[in-house]
Amino acid sequence: MTDEEPVGPMMARGVGDQACDSSxxxxxxxxxxxxxxxxxxxxxxxxxxxxxxxxxxxxxxxxxxxxxxxxxxxxxxxxxxxxxxxxxxxxxxxxxxxxxxxxxxxxxxxxxxxxxxxxxxxxxxxxxxxxxxxxxxxxxxVIEGFGGAFTEASGLVFRKLTPAQQSTFLKDYFSSEGLGYVMGRTHINSCDFSVSSYSFDDVAGDVDLEKFDTTLDRDMKALIPLILAAQAVVRAEGRELKMLASPWSPPSWMKNLAFNPAAGMDHSGSPCLKADMHGVWARYISKWVTSYKAHKIPIWAVTVQNEPENNATWEACLWTAAEEAAFVGQHLGPVLKEEHPEVEVFGFDHNKDHVLAYGRTLLQDGAASKYLSGIAYHWYAGDGFDQLKQLKAEFPKAKMLPSEATWEAYRWTPGTKLSQGDWHFGEGYAHDIIGDLNSGAIAWMDWNLILNETGGPNHVNNVCDAAMQVNFSRGEVYRHPQFYYIGHFSKFFLPGSxxxxxxxxxxxxxxxxxxxxxxxxxxxxxxxxxxxxxxxxxxxxxxxxxxxxxxxxxxxxxxxxxxxxxxxxxxxxxxxxxxxxxx
Structure with missing residues (x-):
């Protein structure tokens, strides 16, 4: 995106406070x-x-x-x-x-x-x-709400805003005067929108997780303060911030790295986990939930794996549908039911072009289906609304959760101005929200809440657009068209609609x-x-x-x-x- 004089700095006008220009x-x-x-x-x-x-x-x-x-x-x-x-x-x-x-x-x-x-x-x-x-x-x-992702990148950008800009950001997203967000998603361990890879237990062979950092020191630097600030705004209006958590990768010592011993948390072998690490990884996820609770952030739900079919250049972990079903039925489901029975579990969490086949395998599995609330999915393979409707028809009790959407750099229109954003990005979001809601979705979640002028930070340069972006050289924050388009839903479809x-x-x-x-x-x-x-x-x-x-x-x-x-x-x-x- 290119730069220009601001058309709509964040501090200039409140949401919906528009002047009539016609005489x-x-x-x-x-x-x-x-x-x-x-x-x-x-x-x-x-x-x-x-x-x-x-x-x-x-x-x-x-x-x-x-x-x-x-x-x-x-x-x-x-x-x-x-x-x-x-x-x-x-x-x-x-x-x-x-x-x-x-x-x-x-x-x-x-x-x-x-x-x-x-x-x-x-x-x-x-x-x-x-x-x-x-x-x-x-x-x-029932529509449970709308929201966006709390990533380390968003936390770091938020931390650099002025106090006045931080206050406006929180009001714009999380108050009823703004978009009225009541949902958020965050990452277990690092993701591509972290400034480097990290986990909370990097001690190889620590199968009892005695070295797990329950202080969550890394997330305390920027991520957790942002979540707590948003949570305070939501609670002030008598609502709760429902947090969804997704792992991108286990610690490298749990992974099958025979394909590349130097890969670390990036990329994935197939299968991803070592044969004896399934139980350890399930307990790790549960311990992460426990630690977040100790920091006053209750977790509403987890997905088993972010994009289980994506062998990405950043943090990744491949799971076939059958492997994920076995992991949920034998390990993650029982552990969470015992230690965090209130936490819901969603399977898949990948693109809609495969949601029907993958979702069927999970929901037809007798052991896994006992622990699954539903299926999460992303928008990166296009509409897929027919698959969603078919899956919902076959499993009417399963919750359908759109958990991620964003505009990647390769989709940016050359010459788009940072202060304006791309109008078509808002239209694309609304098209997806309408199709998802009409196909049975209980919510809709954007990706990063806020990013810098380059669409980061991102440690593998997988930069993206966001509904809010900051031009730090000018000290200005911009609302992009998708901010307003999301608001046409989130402000009005109140939780419980x-x-x-x-x-x-x-x-x-x-x-x-x-x-x-x-x-x-x-x-x-x-x-x-x-x-x-x-x-x-x-x-x-x-x-x-x-x-x-x-x-x-x-x-x-x-x-x-x-x-x-x-x-x-x-x-x-x-x-x-x-x-x-x-x-």
Whole structure:
């Protein structure tokens, strides 16, 4: 990425605090030009309005249609109705207030970044020939939350921020004013986003783990302080930070290094572990969990191995599905059940192109399946949503956990400015989140929370983009587009929300061959997912990766309204679950 004058330094504006740029005259002239079309759309002569609602509902409905046609600008009442009169009419009917549809938007070519927009209002359903998005009350999986990864790299970058920047970072990610993250992932021993390889017991042959560093001295330097700081923000709002832990590699002395005695923790033989080290490695993982608990960081779940099919140039450990099933059933599962029965275990933790075959082997294994909560997976092989749906259909009780996504350097667009990031990166994330949630996912987790200007530090130069990056030479922190795109989900799908089935009709869907991860274009049409929060609100997220605006009808039960989503934009709609108009 190249450098430039900052477009959006982190300290400049809060999340969603966006100014409206359009003038009154531009707004008035556009609305006047569109008014005949709005009347013809059904607002004036297709809806049957009950007598007791009368003109009020009709006016509110028209405001909803008109406001949906303007991507940015002042609220519709600014020119269409005196504010005092509008407030008086709103106060007259609590029924109409329950029909309000709140709207937030992030859109390319605008200043909208998680920006609240003028609301719409439901009216009775109507005939419509265009794209229709119907949200049902058919409930699916519970959504446990969203989050990102606490790596040593992120900890070191965070440590170098000013106190004010640290405070803003924590608020932006972990408070309800920001993205509302309630989940995190971290590494057991080092990973590529460490500044060097390390473990907590480098004494060869210490099978009783007497030399295990329970002080976690290495992680105490940067990683643990970051986790504790985030945990404090989450707990201040009455929530818990659910931590997922994944090993990249055991200590080198546990590994089969016959292929290369000098490899250390990097790379992997096959099998990875020495034959007599399976029990030792299982107890090592449990001891790591114990040590983190002693540092006031409870672990919600572990994955058996990060990317078990990847013989990487950094820390790695290869496992076939059968080998992993045996390890869970005979070693890791029993140890954790005895010492940490509250800790959940997820298998696989690799790409979706193999999730069905690998997941089947694990979940069909009688011994392993007793200890597995579900299957974790990454996005690096593309969509794979059909495999997720099939696996969920075969094992409906298994939790589906998207545990890692990022944009690697080879996918960066030349000339992208550090202060802006790549808009398509946000679109790719949203495309993946929507597909995963619609395929049964209980959460969604980004990779590094924050990185430096080069996409590191990383001890093997496997640099990546991040939702937040720092330009230390200028003392500035930037939010990249994926930050806002994630927020359209994480701020609104509160922990404990349930997924709702939705249907998109008369919109194209991609039917071609597999594409590189994060690919989202106009061929994907209107994409959407929905859920119901614990407080009884329905949340709908709509994505348009195409080059043209899309008009669509949002339908819920017997209520509906028309909206427009701009090109290269994402919108979140929220309304009360009882916002169903009687006919």
């Amino acid at each position: 009154r005259e531009e707004f008035r002239s556009e609305q006047e030009a569109q008014a005949p079309d709005a009347r013809a759309s059904g607002c004036w002569h297709q809806y049957h309005i009950k007598r007791n609602a009368g003109i009020l509902v009709m006016l509110m409905a028209c405001l909803g249609v008109l406001s949906s046609r303007k991507a940015a600008g002042p609220p519709p009442d600014a020119d269409l109705m005196p504010r005092a009169a509008l407030r008086a009419m709103q106060a007259q009917s609590s029924q109409d207030a329950s029909h309000e549809i709140e709207v937030w938007q992030s859109a390319l070519h605008t200043g909208d970044r998680l920006a609240p927009k003028a609301p719409g209002w439901f009216v009775p359903d109507f005939e419509y020939q265009g794209i229709e998005l119907e949200v049902t009350d058919v409930a699916g999986q 349930v997924h709702l089935t939705s249907y998109t009709r008369k919109s194209p869907t991609y039917q071609g061959p597999p594409r590189p991860y994060g690919t989202c274009t106009g061929q994907d049409g209107l994409e959407a997912t929905a859920g119901r929060t614990p407080t009884g609100q329905v949340v709908v997220v709509v994505l348009n990766c195409g080059d043209t605006d899309l008009e669509f009808k949002l339908k819920y039960a017997v209520s509906a309204q028309k909206f427009v989503i701009p090109a290269h934009a994402i919108q979140t709609y929220r309304f009360d679950a009882d916002a169903k108009m009687s006919m």
